[in-house]
Amino acid sequence: MPEDKQKKINQKSERRKQKVEARGGGEKPEHMAQPFQPSQPSQHPAQSSARSDSGSVLSHSQALQNTLDSPLKHLHKAPIPSVKPEHVHPQISRLGALLSNFSIVGANARTLALMSALKLVIGSYNTPPGTTLSRNLLSVISPQITHLESCRPKSISNGSAIRWLKLQIANIDPDMDDNDARNHLCMLIDYYVRDRITLAGDEIIKNTLTKLSSTTHSNILVYARSSIIEKTLIEAKKAGKLFSVTLLDAKPLNEGKNLLSTLTEAGIDCTYSHLTALQSLLPNISFALLGAHAILANGSLYSRAGNASVALLSKLHNVPVYTLAESYKFVDRVMLDSITTNELAPEAFKLDIQGLGPNVREESLLYDVTPAKFIDGVISEVGIHPPTSIPALMFRGRV
């Protein structure tokens, strides 16, 4: 009897430990997973710790030679040795392929896809005898995440979603029946997607429409493509708001073109131009709407490369800048520049350097950091706030 008690206490403390680590996020749970998954490639934990320690990774020897002096050296990553295929759920490997060829882009789309894939992983999970779900399931999910990361570095919103899920798994009562636990987790994921993305989106649209008038014409500046901005503009058109859109685009992804076809299909007046031409267009702009990849703890916006330029020039011309972000994109970190944390444009979107010498490199980043001072308001499902209030919102949300 006392032995049993001791066991339970041990389990509890173990769980608490997991909870703490799940909150801390990052690579650590993968180390945790190691004892439970002896078949995992042994070099993997070493690799991941090397990454988190130095911030730079081993590059391909060829790329290394070319990029020795580049400030973006650390972004030229060697492929992470991927997980053995038998540990990867088929849905995850499918998702990985879609992510790596950029068929799924955008923070929301990636989170939705990840969550629905993880639901399938959880649905097909059975606790092996001798362990509990709350401990073992993590060791099944970790390689899935590692595999996805080898396809494309995970987005910040994915990171917080995964962290949230790990916390939920750790919270599962060890005495809970497998079937119940699976259903419970899938339900929680559905709620997360519904509350943090779908309903949040509706609320953001409602909040943004208050900035548009049905009687006075406004010209909205939009850059690249954001799913929430697309929905907002289409809803605004349906609601009879009077506006036209100036849509800017730039390499490497040229996502604006997709948005352009959706908006014109919806019957919205569009002017399509290039980021470099912004200054000539700004005198006619009423305000700018920017999409978000993440809002940082100091109110800065981490988003598609080019947003910082748009915000800066808008500010110089006294054009208000609003950014639309669901509150799950608020993250607990600060970025000092746009170089340290970023992602290089993938092979398919490289700039045209055909016919140039072998010494010529090309580098395009996918994201940049817009300082909070260029942003007038963050429109989220909780309302319209100045970017400097975001940390306060985050603290309130945590309680």
Place this chain on the structure above:
Amino acid sequence: MAIEINGNQFRGKSRTTLSQITQLSDKLRRRKIVGSNQTALETALLLRLVVSNAKFSSIEELLAIVEAVGQSLLDSQPKELAIINVTRKVLKLIREEYQQALRASNLDSSEPALRSSFMTPKLYDVGLPKDQMNDSTAQSSSYQFQKSNSDIDDFNRKSTTVMIQAIQEVIDEIETTYEQVSKNASNHIKSTDVILTIGKSKTAESFIKSAATTSGGLMVYVAENAPLFNGKDMVKSLEQVKGVKVIMISDSTIYSLMPRITKVVIGTHVVLSNGGIIAETGTYLTSAIAGMHATPVICVTGQFKITSNKDNRESGEFSSSDYVNSGKMIKYDDGRVVDRVDVGVPYYEYVKPEMITVFITNDGEYPPMLIRRLIDEEMSD
């Protein structure tokens, strides 16, 4: 004095001169000649031809002809303000040379008739509008014609020669602009610098090349400047210099990389009298980002690009009628979108003087606020 250019203004090969003028204005209109350097050079060459073939009885007439030719070129391409700059410079030189020649000949005082040439003796009436040719002037001019024809003709021919020499100096100045601008590049740029430039400017190109050669190595980021994509040409030319590491970046990456850049080098199309510039689209973006990061912006330019023209100050006015081919933004392959969208990328844009740290010209370095004085000194009539 408004003058219509026609065959009457020119001696001998009037037809060739006229066709040269038409050819050049056609080339300008059709953008066969782009870039202020080439435009300035072609203008100066044409003006040399015009001056050497001009049929004029007085200095005013010659000045009017030159001005009319300049104006007709400018009309065919109002965005190329280098035309008017070169024309003004040539006009100024003509006046100076003429007065010098006059003074010299007056010192001789053997030919009093020369003084009257300053007073517009009408040697060739034919070019004047009909209403000006009333009887009295016709009489007086024919009188003078008989009296001093050979002297005045001789003087005009002589002064034409010195004027052509003066125009030749302008041409030489334009031709050596690149070398002159790049001469002192090493004073500003060392091998540890990281340079950013956008698009292609020949002046910026030779400036960076010279800096790289003297310092023995340089890292240069070139923004591709979509939708013109002329950054690629810049990369192509820069990579041939030994020791230069060229990296092409997309325009959206300029902001992210700016903290690592130590100097921004830009070319320009026109320098305005307030120290602002009119440059290719994309320059404002780069300068604004540089300004935000307190990175110095070096604008390299020949002095022929500095204009005292007071029009076109406002950015909107200048960029409103000149657009980049919209096919570079949207193609018919993109489907139905083509019919429903307005595509607009202006060719040029205005950059405020506050955004530029220094102008490096072929004749010295000037902060933006000194441009006004430079114009007063060099170009005022």
